[in-house]
Amino acid sequence: MISRFPDLSKFRGVVSPRAHRFFSRLRHPPPPPAPAMSDLRPPEHQVAGHRASANKLGPLVDGSGLFYKPLQAGDRGEHEVAFYEAFSAHAAVPPRIRDTFFPRFHGTRLLPTEARPGEPHPHLVLDDLLAGLDAPSVADIKIGAITWPPGSPEPYVAKCLAKDRETTSVLLGFRISGIRVVGTGGAVWRTERPEVKALDTAGVRRMLRRYVSSVSGEGADCALAAAVYGGEGGVLSQLRELKAWFEEQTLFHFYSASILLGYGANAVSATGGVGGGVRVKLVDFAHVAEGDGVIDHNFLGGLCSLIKFISDIVSETPETPPLGPS
Numbered sequence: 001m002i003s004r005f006p007d008l009s010k011f012r013g014v015v016s017p018r019a020h021r022f023f024s025r026l027r028h029p030p031p032p033p034a035p036a037m038s039d040l041r042p043p044e045h046q047v048a049g050h051r052a053s054a055n056k057l058g059p060l061v062d063g064s065g066l067f068y069k070p071l072q073a074g075d076r077g078e079h080e081v082a083f084y085e086a087f088s089a090h091a092a093v094p095p096r097i098r099d100t101f102f103p104r105f106h107g108t109r110l111l112p113t114e115a116r117p118g119e120p121h122p123h124l125v126l127d128d129l130l131a132g133l134d135a136p137s138v139a140d141i142k143i144g145a146i147t148w149p150p151g152s153p154e155p156y157v158a159k160c161l162a163k164d165r166e167t168t169s170v171l172l173g174f175r176i177s178g179i180r181v182v183g184t185g186g187a188v189w190r191t192e193r194p195e196v197k198a199l200d201t202a203g204v205r206r207m208l209r210r211y212v213s214s215v216s217g218e219g220a221d222c223a224l225a226a227a228v229y230g231g232e233g234g235v236l237s238q239l240r241e242l243k244a245w246f247e248e249q250t251l252f253h254f255y256s257a258s259i260l261l262g263y264g265a266n267a268v269s270a271t272g273g274v275g276g277g278v279r280v281k282l283v284d285f286a287h288v289a290e291g292d293g294v295i296d297h298n299f300l301g302g303l304c305s306l307i308k309f310i311s312d313i314v315s316e317t318p319e320t321p322p323l324g325p326s
């Protein structure tokens with residue numbers, strides 16, 4: 001829960017530690033009791049990123065509508081927390097943008113994990129952005145031709161640059177990181193890591209078509225293109241609203257962040273509509289940098305490029321009933 005109190009982090013050292021703890025508690029009231037390890041599991045709907053396993057930390061859910069992301073090593077985890085704290089309280093962020101496109105931040109919490117038995121690990125507590133969608137179909141699209149923030153160490157820049165060149169990031173301003181599609185019969189089709197890494201422009205187009213197709217297997221009939229991508233409240237109209245903000249905002253530069261698309265795949269109605277709404281969200285803020293009064297042209301360029309790919313698919317496919325956001 002986010003309070004109306006301003007970000008106090010810059011006042012650390014000015015106010016007493018006791019006062020700071022008091023105000024922090026007001027800004028992030030304690031969430032409900034910590035879930036037991038037996039209730040926590042990797043989200044079935046996760047399509048990219050580090051995945052929790054017996055020896056690796058990764059995101060967890062407990063079915064309560066919350067998503068627990070482990071703080072990453074080094075200063076990355078702390079950096080992501082600092083972003084959420086600043087963003088949640090920033091007076092210049094329009095509430096509509098914050099509420100529509102970002103997960104709500106509920107502070108951090110120590111959780112038991114299978115990977116680190118007996119050593120609770122701090123996690124970001126976020127809204128599960130796919131909560132309430134039955135059998136969600138999900139796409140993670142990493143935005144930006146450049147995926148490292150200014151000032152990153154040289155070896156990290158080299159690693160990211162190599163990935164940006166090998167994938168479509170440099171060429172298209174975005175790359176697909178992972179997709180899962182739940183067909184009408186409940187069959188799940190998902191991308192494998194090596195496959196998405198090898199996608200070229202034609203492959204990206206194919207994946208974006210596959211994401212809105214009802215057939216099982218590799219085929220792409222684009223039966224849901226108009227309902228999911230088009231119409232009022234569809235992906236395109238939400239992306240355009242997000243773009244309008246990025247044309248103005250100079251607060252943050254979202255390096256390596258992803259757009260997460262979601263729709264309830266198992267609710268395809270007789271009329272061809274999709275139940276549960278269409279979601280367009282942003283995730284992964286471990287590499288966000290301060291905007292310093294400059295627009296985030298790296299993210300904005302990738303977003304425009306993605307919009308063009310998706311609008312081409314809508315133009316090429318026949319109309320089906322549109323859906324609003326949920």
Ligand SMILES: O=P(O)(O)O[C@@H]1[C@@H](OP(=O)(O)O)[C@H](OP(=O)(O)O)[C@H](O)[C@H](OP(=O)(O)O)[C@H]1OP(=O)(O)O
Nearest residue numbers: 048049050142159163176177178193256284286287
């Ligand atoms: O750790 P790696 O090498 O698997 O790379 C991660 C990427 O996996 P990949 O192998 O490219 O599919 C991973 O990519 P996906 O999200 O899986 O597309 C992220 O880029 C991750 O970076 P961060 O969590 O945003 O800091 C990447 O982590 P860092 O390169 O930032 O450590």
Ligand SMILES: Nc1ncnc2c1ncn2[C@@H]1O[C@H](COP(=O)(O)OP(=O)(O)O)[C@@H](O)[C@H]1O
Nearest residue numbers: 046047048049050067103126128129140283284
């Ligand atoms: N708040 C959220 N709600 C639901 N799913 C999420 C949320 N945040 C991330 N995810 C899922 O987890 C994946 C990895 O998240 P991300 O923040 O990118 O982690 P990493 O830093 O390991 O790359 C995303 O591709 C998405 O499937």
